[in-house]
Amino acid sequence: MATLGVNIDHIANVRQARKTVEPDPVQFAFLAELGGADSITVHLREDRRHIQDRDVFLLKETIKTKLNLEMAATEEMLEIAKKTLPDYVTLVPEKREEVTTEGGLDVKSNLEYLKNFVGNLKDSNIEVSAFIDPFSEQIKYSKDIGFDFIELHTGKYSELSGSKQYKELQRIIESTHLANDLGLIVNAGHGLNYNNVKKIASINNMNELNIGHSIVARALAIGLEKSVREMKSLITSN
Numbered sequence: 730m731a732t733l734g735v736n737i738d739h740i741a742n743v744r745q746a747r748k749t750v751e752p753d754p755v756q757f758a759f760l761a762e763l764g765g766a767d768s769i770t771v772h773l774r775e776d777r778r779h780i781q782d783r784d785v786f787l788l789k790e791t792i793k794t795k796l797n798l799e800m801a802a803t804e805e806m807l808e809i810a811k812k813t814l815p816d817y818v819t820l821v822p823e824k825r826e827e828v829t830t831e832g833g834l835d836v837k838s839n840l841e842y843l844k845n846f847v848g849n850l851k852d853s854n855i856e857v858s859a860f861i862d863p864f865s866e867q868i869k870y871s872k873d874i875g876f877d878f879i880e881l882h883t884g885k886y887s888e889l890s891g892s893k894q895y896k897e898l899q900r901i902i903e904s905t906h907l908a909n910d911l912g913l914i915v916n917a918g919h920g921l922n923y924n925n926v927k928k929i930a931s932i933n934n935m936n937e938l939n940i941g942h943s944i945v946a947r948a949l950a951i952g953l954e955k956s957v958r959e960m961k962s963l964i965t966s967n
């Protein structure tokens with residue numbers, strides 16, 4: 730059965746909207762673990778738009794499950810990963826102007842650079858995953874480079890419906906089988922929500938699903954009424 734990695738970037742987004750100290754993603758990681766998260770994922774972006782360096786260091790010290798650090802394959806991030814020693818690193822492509830990670834990493838076009846980069850992380854005993862689109866070529870090159878895991882991009886699956894979504898699901902299933910045959914562990918994520926997760930979760934040998942936005946959105950839906958009630962009570966009680 731697939732495990733659940735909870736991405737808490739959007740907690741940090743709310744904090745950074747005011748550049749203040751709350752909500753603190755470190756506290757929310759604790760709550761996610763209470764809810765059954767099997768790992769905590771954060772993406773430390775080059776522009777630090779949500780997660781900050783301090784979050785990564787504190788999470789490494791405080792969480793009880795596993796820390797998955799998403800990052801671009803840059804020298805700056807390599808230094809941070811080697812200092813923090815997360816349980817694993819997921820390499821993602823990063824463009825400053827994008828709203829979220831828009832496509833998978835093109836491992837084929839960066840073969841030699843990535844071989845060195847992945848080798849460097851593995852020398853520090855950090856397992857490494859590649860966030861890639863579900864294409865056989867990308868999977869085979871991920872194996873050649875030395876990645877331990879791949880994370881299949883489910884963004885397209887999440888956006889489609891009907892027969893087009895079914896076709897994309899088949900592509901993800903075939904990609905999972907191919908990667909397993911090559912000895913890669915398979916995770917998946919992006920755009921998964923309470924309506925579309927089941928079909929991905931039931932793929933044989935799916936290791937972990939990384940989910941962020943829909944979980945944080947649901948937390949607001951479940952929690953807002955109570956937080957308003959508490960504020961109202963403070964204002965109206967004497």
Ligand code: PXP
Nearest residue numbers: 830860918919920939940941942
């Ligand atoms: N996996 C990767 C590699 C991502 O970049 C993201 C988005 O930060 C996710 C999973 C989670 O996506 P979502 O927030 O849509 O659940």
